[in-house]
Amino acid sequence: EAQVTQNPRYLITVTGKKLTVTCSQNMNHEYMSWYRQDPGLGLRQIYYSMNVEVTDKGDVPEGYKVSRKEKRNFPLILESPSPNQTSLYFCATRTSGVTDTQYFGPGTRLTVL
Amino acid sequence: AQSVTQLDSQVPVFEEAPVELRCNYSSSVSVYLFWYVQYPNQGLQLLLKYLSGSTLVKGINGFEAEFNKSQTSFHLRKPSVHISDTAEYFCAVSDGRRGSARQLTFGSGTQLTVLP
Numbered sequence: 203e204a205q206v207t208q209n210p211r212y213l214i215t216v217t218g219k220k221l222t223v224t225c226s227q228n229m230n231h232e233y234m235s236w237y238r239q240d241p242g243l244g245l246r247q248i249y250y251s252m253n254v255e256v257t258d259k260g261d262v263p264e265g266y267k268v269s270r271k272e273k274r275n276f277p278l279i280l281e282s283p284s285p286n287q288t289s290l291y292f293c294a295t296r297t298s299g300v301t302d303t304q305y306f307g308p309g310t311r312l313t314v315l
Numbered sequence: 316a317q318s319v320t321q322l323d324s325q326v327p328v329f330e331e332a333p334v335e336l337r338c339n340y341s342s343s344v345s346v347y348l349f350w351y352v353q354y355p356n357q358g359l360q361l362l363l364k365y366l367s368g369s370t371l372v373k374g375i376n377g378f379e380a381e382f383n384k385s386q387t388s389f390h391l392r393k394p395s396v397h398i399s400d401t402a403e404y405f406c407a408v409s410d411g412r413r414g415s416a417r418q419l420t421f422g423s424g425t426q427l428t429v430l431p
Contacts, residue, residue, distance in 0.1 A: 206358075235418075242324070244405060244421040245359075260418065292358055304419060306351075306358035 204229050206307035208293050214313045215283060223278045223310050225293030231305075233296040234276040235260065236268065238289040239309075245292065251276055283314040317342040317408045321422035329430050330398055336391040336425045338406035345411040348389040349419070350380055353403045362404070365389065366411070376400070401429045 206227045215221055225234065235250035237260075247260030251270040265287055267279040280287060293307040322337040340346060347366050351359040363374025370382040380391045389406060406422040 237421075242423055244319075244321075244423040245419075246421070247418060250418065294359075303361050303364065304359075306360070308358045309356075 204305065206293055206295055206305050208291075208307040208310050210310060211308065212311050214315065216315050217284055218282050221280050221283060221312075223280075223291060223293075223312070225276045225278065225307060226274050227276075227293075227295045227305070228274065229295060229297075229305065230273065231295040231297050232273070234270070235294050235296075235304075236266070236276070236278045237292045237294065238262065238287075239292060240289050248278070248291075283312075285314050288312060288314045317346060317410065317420045319406050319408050319420055319422035321404075321406055321425050323425050324423065325426045325428070327428045327430055328396055331395050333394050334392065334396050334400075334427065336404050336406075336427065338389045338391065338422060340387050340389065340406075340408045342387075342408060342410075347409045347411045347417065348380075348382060349407040349409075350374065350378070350389070350391050351405045351407060351421075352376075353405065353424075355402070359405065362391070396427070396429045398429050398431060400427060402427060 209224045232253045236248040237245040239245045246262045249268040251257045291310045294304045296304045318341045320339045328334045349364045350362040352362050353359050363372045365372045365382045373379045378393050403424045403426050405424050407419045409417040
């Protein structure tokens with residue numbers, strides 16, 4: 203079954219404590235990305251990756267890091283989380299072809315106190 | 316750069332009534348257009364997409380949308396809604412040019428609530 207998995211699904215942490223949200227896909231997709239969803243703002247892209255070792259900033263990259271060392275994984279790293287990073291985070295994947303369908307993970311709800 | 320405006324943040328409608336969710340976009344280049352649905356506590360699921368060809372696009376669950384280039388709109392419609400259609404709906408646009416990274420830009424979402 204085609205899947206995008208995220209872990210953890212829920213996380214409560216404190217300001218400044220480094221955390222990583224993992225994203226893994228089994229569809230062999232080249233393209234992966236991270237979004238955050240906030241009420242009234244829709245989804246905004248944080249970072250994306252066109253392939254292994256190729257990453258680029260999205261619209262709201264400040265305070266986040268990513269890495270793409272292997273095709274299936276695309277972790278999101280918050281080195282020093284702050285309360286304004288409290289949000290719902292989604293990982294998504296897509297092939298490089300023209301079908302353009304993005305497949306979304308189930309989401310990670312992060313609360314930074 | 317592209318932008319998307321969803322004109323209604325909340326749309327309440329009675330069961331079996333028709334519904335239209337409005338979406339307008341802005342872009343200086345050709346675009347691809349999408350509608351995604353998000354059920355409570357779930358990720359986003361593609362409803363339908365316009366890449367090229369016929370401007371009337373049919374999607375899953377009886378939804379359809381029409382691409383209107385002159386009005387830069389991509390409104391979503393369903394002739395008869397069910398309680399199970401209650402969800403948040405997102406319109407999205409990407410750069411349609413060959414070779415572009417085709418990043419998705421989302422609207423702010425429309426909460427559709429179907430009332431019994």
